Every structure is written in structure tokens, then in C-alpha cells.
Amino acid sequence: MSEFLVHEAQVDGPAAHVLVVGVGNYPHLLGGSGPISAKHGGMGQLTSCPESARAFAAWAIAELDTPVPLGSVTLLLSEADPSPFLHPTTGARLAVAPATADNVETALSQWRARGDAGAGERLVLFFSGHGIAAGADLTLLAEDYGAKPHNALDGAVDFRNVVAAMDQCLAREQLYFVDACRVGSLALLSAGSNNGRPIFQQDLLAPAQPQMRRAPVFYAALPGTSAYGIPGRPSVFTRALLAGLQGYGADDFDGGDWQVTPSRLQDALEVLMALEAPELGRLPVPAAEHHGRVVIRALAEAPDGLTIVECDPREATEAASFACFENDLERARRGPAKRAWTVPLPEGRYRFVAEFADGSFRREEVERRVHPPLMRIPLRVRP
Incomplete structure (x- = not known):
């Protein structure tokens, strides 16, 4: 055996x-x-x-x-x-x-x-x-x-x-x-x-x-x-x-x-x-x-939530630089990339920001409460 x-x-x-x-x-x-x-x-x-x-x-x-x-x-x-x-x-x-x-x-x-x-x-x-x-x-x-x-x-x-x-x-x-x-x-x-x-x-x-x-x-x-x-x-x-x-x-x-x-x-x-x-x-x-x-x-305890951050419209995601803040303290950041940004975060309230170095869209931010297991955060941006 x-x-x-x-x-x-x-x-x-x-x-x-x-x-x-x-x-x-x-x-x-x-x-x-x-x-x-x-x-x-x-x-x-x-x-x-x-x-x-x-x-x-x-x-x-x-x-x-x-x-x-x-x-x-x-x-x-x-x-x-x-x-x-x-x-x-x-x-x-x-x-x-x-x-x-x-x-x-x-x-x-x-x-x-x-x-x-x-x-x-x-x-x-x-x-x-x-x-x-x-x-x-x-x-x-x-x-x-x-x-x-x-x-x-x-x-x-x-x-x-x-x-x-x-x-x-x-x-x-x-x-x-x-x-x-x-x-x-x-x-x-x-x-x-x-x-x-x-x-x-x-x-x-x-x-x-x-x-x-x-x-x-x-x-x-x-x-x-x-x-x-x-x-x-x-x-x-x-x-x-x-x-x-x-x-x-x-x-x-x-x-x-x-x-x-x-x-x-x-x-x-x-x-x-x-x-x-x-x-x-x-x-x-x-x-x-x-x-x-x-x-x-x-699970022995609650898992972190995976936060999926992307732009609306989605084609703007590729040009966006994203950042995440908790009480004005920066928790994470990512530059432009093809896919949505995924951020593992404990449950809590966070502020998400999208910025565009090429000027293709306006800066946008949103504050949301994050919870496990999965959560999508859309940032609705405008040209």
C-alpha cells in the first residue's frame, strides 16, 4: 500500500x-x-x-x-x-x-x-x-x-x-x-x-x-x-x-x-x-x-480579501497607475499593466486611486470598505 x-x-x-x-x-x-x-x-x-x-x-x-x-x-x-x-x-x-x-x-x-x-x-x-x-x-x-x-x-x-x-x-x-x-x-x-x-x-x-x-x-x-x-x-x-x-x-x-x-x-x-x-x-x-x-x-481564521482594482472603461486600466491608502498611509502601488490590479488586503476601509501619466484620462479615486474573499473595485474614469 x-x-x-x-x-x-x-x-x-x-x-x-x-x-x-x-x-x-x-x-x-x-x-x-x-x-x-x-x-x-x-x-x-x-x-x-x-x-x-x-x-x-x-x-x-x-x-x-x-x-x-x-x-x-x-x-x-x-x-x-x-x-x-x-x-x-x-x-x-x-x-x-x-x-x-x-x-x-x-x-x-x-x-x-x-x-x-x-x-x-x-x-x-x-x-x-x-x-x-x-x-x-x-x-x-x-x-x-x-x-x-x-x-x-x-x-x-x-x-x-x-x-x-x-x-x-x-x-x-x-x-x-x-x-x-x-x-x-x-x-x-x-x-x-x-x-x-x-x-x-x-x-x-x-x-x-x-x-x-x-x-x-x-x-x-x-x-x-x-x-x-x-x-x-x-x-x-x-x-x-x-x-x-x-x-x-x-x-x-x-x-x-x-x-x-x-x-x-x-x-x-x-x-x-x-x-x-x-x-x-x-x-x-x-x-x-x-x-x-x-x-x-x-480555515482557522478569516482570509484576507483579494481586491480587484480596475478602471471603467476597462481599456483605461492598461494606462493607469494605481495606489491604495489606509488612513492616508500608502499600502500598495502598481504601474500600468494589461490586467486588473489584485491587492490582498485585510478587512477594512481603503482609498483607491487611479492616475494617468499620459493624460489619457482624469485622476479618479474611490473609498470603499473591503471584505473577504473577493471584491471588485471599479474606478469610473473620464477622458
Whole structure:
């Protein structure tokens, strides 16, 4: 049961078990080191996905401790130049196995077995790599996708099957994060009912679990669209996801306790990913399937609010120099840039100023009370 683990803790009672898969090295896709598959579909090598997986695994080890204590983190990485995983709390440098289809299947089976310890266990799956789709079906590509000339999909996982079959796992709370494209693929359309390895066989005669499963699924992209990586850095989705989990996807709806929940996390993902649109030249839009309310993470205290400062009209933002003041004391400043200005601030009252060195718009300021988790401050400027 210890294969592929990069973190394990002794927990007295139910625990959270995290499986992280990051695939960037694809020998049989364009630019790969092996024979190129006829089913490559224009896909090539990825450098953002392994970094996304490393970032998520490190965050889970360091931060994912409530409301269910962390029991284990499993990590698989496929990189063109493999390197150890740096454990964020011990500093240990750990060798990581590649994300081949066999290893992914084994890791998923071990992950499910941990969830079968009891209904109170919690399971978290994070995948970053290539994804291909046909309608509602989604297939996640392991490192060796295309290795078999006449069965390219043997190197891939049928994600829909995994989520559906996991309803028979005893763990009643399951979280899925998919940082992959969901663009249509001829490889799937031409494969009939073959959507990759099913991993788990569903038993339609098995008795239903006594408790309803809560299993929200978060996607980096809408059906039929692409996800966005940043070469050598965690992706747009992963960076927004970690920020949301850290507190920007929280609310204090339940008795004043700040909690990250699926609906608020999805709101945060949409807002935070949209901030990347000026650099990307298009709007990245995440998607989610919510199956019941889950407290994804409980916070010990109220988070800072992320204040998003921009001009109205938005085209003025690129020419603006912004400043933030609290009781006439300057707290932060930023010069002209394409995107809106994001300022983490504790709850309180602040004054925001926009100035234009080129004279294109008049100076404008506004005083507002800032509160967590996310707040937009528009400065309505005039030529």
C-alpha cells in the first residue's frame, strides 16, 4: 500500500488521501522521443502540467489538514527531464515514478482501497495533462498514450468510468480536479465504446451505499474547449485553484466559520482565471459538476480579501497607475499593466486611486470598505 507515496501520516480516525498525477512527457505525441502515434491528434509535449502537479501535491502536504486530517499523498510525474519531488515540510528529495497507464491504474486502485477503509475517509484526485473528449466522455492521457499502434487508448484512462464506479467506494466524500483540455477527438469518436482503460468495473448488482456520495468535479475548461498552461510554470487553472483553496473560495455562511465549499470555489476559479485573459488573448472558463455540498477546507481564521482594482472603461486600466491608502498611509502601488490590479488586503476601509501619466484620462479615486474573499473595485474614469 506504500507504492508511489510521497507523504504518509498516522491519523487516529478518518483521513484524507490525495492522488496527484502530472503528465508532460508523451513519447508518442509530437516532439516525443518514441515512434509518433497515428492518433496524436496534433498534441505534443507539456511543461506546465508536471509543475501544476508538483504545486498541488506540495500544497496538499503543507495545507490540506482540515476538516479531515491528511493521511497520504501519492504522486506520479512524467517529465522530459525527471527530478525529485521536494517535500515541503521535511525538505526530503523524493524519487517519483512516471505516470504510465500501468502506474496510474495501480495508484488509482491503491487510492480507492484507502477510501474503502470507511465512509468517513476522504479522497482527492488531481490530474494535469492531456485530455480528449467525445461529448460528455473525457479521457485522460497517461505517458504511454499511443505506445500500442493499434490500441492507442490503452495508454489512457476513462475518467467518466472512474467517477461513476467510485460511487461504490465506501468513502462518501470525493473531490476531483481535472486540469486538462476537453476538446473533441477523432481518436475517441472512431474508437466506438473504447474511452481508455475503465480501471474499475461497475457492479450494477452491488447494494447501494447507505449514505449519499458527495463528489464535486472541477474542470479547467468547458466541454469542447482547451485548458491553458504556462510553459515551465503551474497552469492558469492550478494557480487559481490553489488560491481558491487557500481562502479566496471560502465564505462564512455557516455560523461565522470560514469554509471553502464547491460553489464558492467555482466562483473564485471563474474570477481568478478571468484575470489571465489580457495576457492569453481569450477568456479561460472553468466548469464544475457539483454533487452535494462539501466543506473542502476549514480555515482557522478569516482570509484576507483579494481586491480587484480596475478602471471603467476597462481599456483605461492598461494606462493607469494605481495606489491604495489606509488612513492616508500608502499600502500598495502598481504601474500600468494589461490586467486588473489584485491587492490582498485585510478587512477594512481603503482609498483607491487611479492616475494617468499620459493624460489619457482624469485622476479618479474611490473609498470603499473591503471584505473577504473577493471584491471588485471599479474606478469610473473620464477622458
